[in-house]
Amino acid sequence: MQILVVEDDKRISDFLIKGLQENGYMVTLCRSAEDVLSDFSNIQWDLIILDIMLPGMDGTQLVQTLRYKKNFTPILMVSALNTVQDKVAALDYGADDYITKPFHFDELLSRIKALTRRQQYQQQERPSSVLTFGDLSIDLNQYLVSHGGAEIDLSPREYKLLMYLVENIDKTVTRVQILNAVWGITFDNHTNVVDVYISYLRNKIEKGDSKFIYTIKGVGYMFKG
Template identity: 55%
Template sequence: MNVLLVEDDERISNFLMKGLGEIGFQVTLAPTGEMARELIATYEFDIILMDIMLPGIDGVQLTQIIRFKKNYTPILVLSALNQPDDKIKMLDIGADDFLSKPFHFEELISRINALTRRNKLSYQDSSNVIICGNITLDNDLHTVMQDGKTIDLSPTEYKLLNYLFENKNKVLSRTQILQAVWGINFDNTTNVVDVYISYIRNKIDETEQKIIHTVKGTGYLVKD
C-alpha cells in the first residue's frame, strides 16, 4: 500500500507514519499542499490521506487540483473540522471519505482498506463506456455526453450517475446509493441522494426519453 500523507501537524504525522509503517504500508509525507501537489504529479499512490487546514494550498484547493488533473486516487480526509457542511463540501468536490479527528487507528485502517478495495473493484469490473438511452458515460475520459453534447457534472454527481448506470434496469434503494456513493458511515437520515438526483435531472435533457425513474417508497431506477 503506497500512501501519501498530507499533514502539517508533526505529532499526528509521526504517529500515523509509525503506525502505518508497522503494518507494512509505504508512507510518503507532504507537510504542505504545494509539496503534495508535486508528489502527486510525479508518483502514483494507492490512497491520499489529507488534512484540510494546511499552510499555503489547503485541503479544499488541493482536492480540486487533483480532480481537475483527472487524478482519481481515493482521498480520505482527516480533519478536526467535523461539521456536516465541512464533510459535504469535501465529498462534493471529490473526496471519497471523511474521518473526523480524533479517530481510532483501527477505524482509519478499515476506511483505507474499504476505499482501496472499492477503487480496485471499480477498475476491474466497470465498463469503460456505459450507454443508457442517448447518454454515454466514459470512465476513461471521465465524461458524460448526451446526443454529442457534454454534460458538466461535479465529482459527486458523476459518481452517482456512474453508479446508477452500472446498475441500470435495477431498482436501487436510497440506502444502497448512499453507501456506494457517500460511504457506509455517512448519515443515513439525510436527503442528500434526492438532492443530487435533482441536480443531475436539471443538467440532463429528459424531454424525449426519461432516464432516471423514481420508485415510490424505495429509491431510483435507470432504464435502458
C-alpha cells in the same frame, strides 16, 4: 501499497507514518498542497490521506484541483472540523471518505481497507475502459480522448456530446434528442447550438482522412466507427 500522507502537523504525521508502516504500508509524507501538485500528483498512489487545514492551499482546494486534473486516486480526508457541512463539502468536492480528529487508529485502518477494496472492485468491473474507433480512442476512466496517440482537449460539453453520439453509434439522432440529452429538456429547441458544437467536435476529432460524425440531411447526425 503506496499511501501519500499530506499533513503539516509533525506530531500527527509521525503518528500516522509509524502506525501505517507497522501495518505494512509504504508511506510518503508531504507537508503542503503545493508540494503535492509540484512533485507528487503524477505518481500512482493507492490512497491519499489528506488533512484539510494546510498552510497555503487547503485540503479541499487540493481535492478539487486533483479531480480537475483527472486524478481519481481515493482520498481520505482527515480534519478536526466535524460539522455536517464540513463533511458534505469535502465529499462534494471529490473526497471519498472523511474521518474526524481525534480518531482510533483501528478506525482509520478500517476506512483505508474499505476504500482500497472499493477501488479494486471498480477496476475488476471495468476490464475494458478504452473505446477505439480507428485512430480515435476514448478512455472512459480518465475522461481522455486522443487521436493517433495525441490527446485532444475537449470541453465538458463537447465530451458529453461525443459520448452521446458514441452511445448511439450507427443510429441517427435528431437535434432535439441531442439537445435533451446534452443540454437538458428546457433548452430552446430553435437554437443552432447543436450544429455549432458538432462543428467544434468534428474539427477536434476528425484528423486527416478520419471521419466519424455524419450529417443525416433534414434529421440530425450519426456517429460511425
